[in-house]
Amino acid sequence: MTDQVSMTIGGNAVATTASFEVVDPATGAPFATAPECTEAQLDEAMRSARDAYRSWKQDEAARRKLLLASADAVLAATDTIAPVLTHEQGKPLADARMEVRSVALWLRHFAGLDVDREILQDDDKVHIRVERRPLGVVAAITPWNYPLSLAAWKIAPALRAGNTMVLKPSPYTPLATLLLGRILAEVLPAGVLNVISGSDPLGALMTGHPVPRKISFTGSVATGKHVAAAAAPDLKRITLELGGNDPAILLDDIDVEAVAERLFWSAFRNNGQVCSAVKRVYAPERRYDEVVEALAAVARSVRVGAGTDPRSQLGPLNNKPQLDRVAGLVDDAVRRGGQAVVGGDLVDGPGFFYRPTILRGVSDGMAVVDEEQFGPVLPVLSYRSVDEVVERANDTHFGLSGSVWGTDADRAAAVADELDCGTAWVNTHLALRPDQPFGGAKWSGIGVENGHWGLHSFTEVKVLHRSRA
Structure with missing residues (x-):
């Protein structure tokens, strides 16, 4: 076993008393353990994200700068993250390095992307401005096939739009994502990105939690239907990227x-x-x-x-x-x-x-x-x-x-x-x-990721209508 990688909650490295085994698919044997997040720690992560949202949403220029700094930090850690990804996911090391580099690519792309604003009317009678505002806290759940790339598809646009996040990777591949959380904690303000890990029912607890205003999920059709049902009572916004044939x-x-x-x-x-x-x-x-x-x-x-x-x-x-x-x-x-x-x-x-x-x-x-x-x-x-x-x-x-x-x-x-x-x-x-929208029809999903369409999915429209009469 290797030393356990900590969760990141409120910018801090957080350990747990319980853990679960992570298996190396090349051997079929456990090679590490990962933290088993408790309900109390999930609550703490959600509170931290909610508290960080108040200031994070205010400074667009700072968000751009910090996403670029995050990309640099990820690239600098490629040789640290990639071997961990290979051991837990199974892909060749060259492919793991490419996946780490894709995280930096997505962070940089969204750092440079503008959130649209439109003026409908501006004259002596009325000023009408349509803006896109962040939603709040995003609960993100990622699968085991591309744990880092698909995390970046969520982290980059969500944070760029002004949201904060609680991220949970698959229990089959938690380690590289937890490591990513520790690396980005050195760059991002405390609470902006919280990374937790755990087995069932942690995902269900996240989707049913009262704090998040959006759930971004990538995984199977069957689980996606459960996520949609869990989000419905609170009318949480959802993006579901599901299976394909x-x-x-x-x-x-x-x-x-x-x-x-x-x-x-x-x-x-x-x-x-x-x-x-x-x-x-x-x-x-x-x-x-x-x-x-x-x-x-x-x-x-x-x-x-x-x-x-x-x-x-x-x-x-x-x-x-x-x-x-x-x-x-x-x-x-x-x-x-x-x-x-x-x-x-x-x-x-x-x-x-x-x-x-x-x-x-x-x-x-x-x-x-x-x-x-x-x-x-x-x-x-x-x-x-x-x-x-x-x-x-x-x-x-x-x-x-x-x-x-x-x-x-x-x-x-x-x-x-x-x-x-x-x-x-x-x-x-x-x-x-990163600039091309990706989403599915029918059972393959709801909503899109990537491009300005994906960025907009982490926002909601707000109209400012000012009378000058």
């Missing part, structure tokens, strides 16, 4: 050799543990075998191993329940007539490793197609007409993102425009930016 449609003019590797990594980045990754590929019937073999060839070349090994391209799945779910989905598909062209089994040895898997002979109605796998598994399906494939791609409760691939980019864009989702990419996928 993103289709990639390959048109009949596709250059398979040219796109195979990019398409593969659009599905398998972070071991497939990305809400907006490609989850199912639709290939034209006459090109089907070619597409399957091209993706399988890439899968065979990928090195799977511990994230601490610089040769590893994919690490383990993050946790045992997720490993069991992925294996179960593949086994079910094979029992129902699908074929694992490559992969389809566990990697021998300790840890939560599963071989990159390409499935052929699968069809709509199989769980591996209809549900979000969130792992290194990609089903490839065939289709006969564009109208048919668009209907099949849209026939889902999910609507996070999707992509269309073809040599004729204008034709591909026209097809992409028919997808019922928050983001439709053409000849790419997972192209995310």
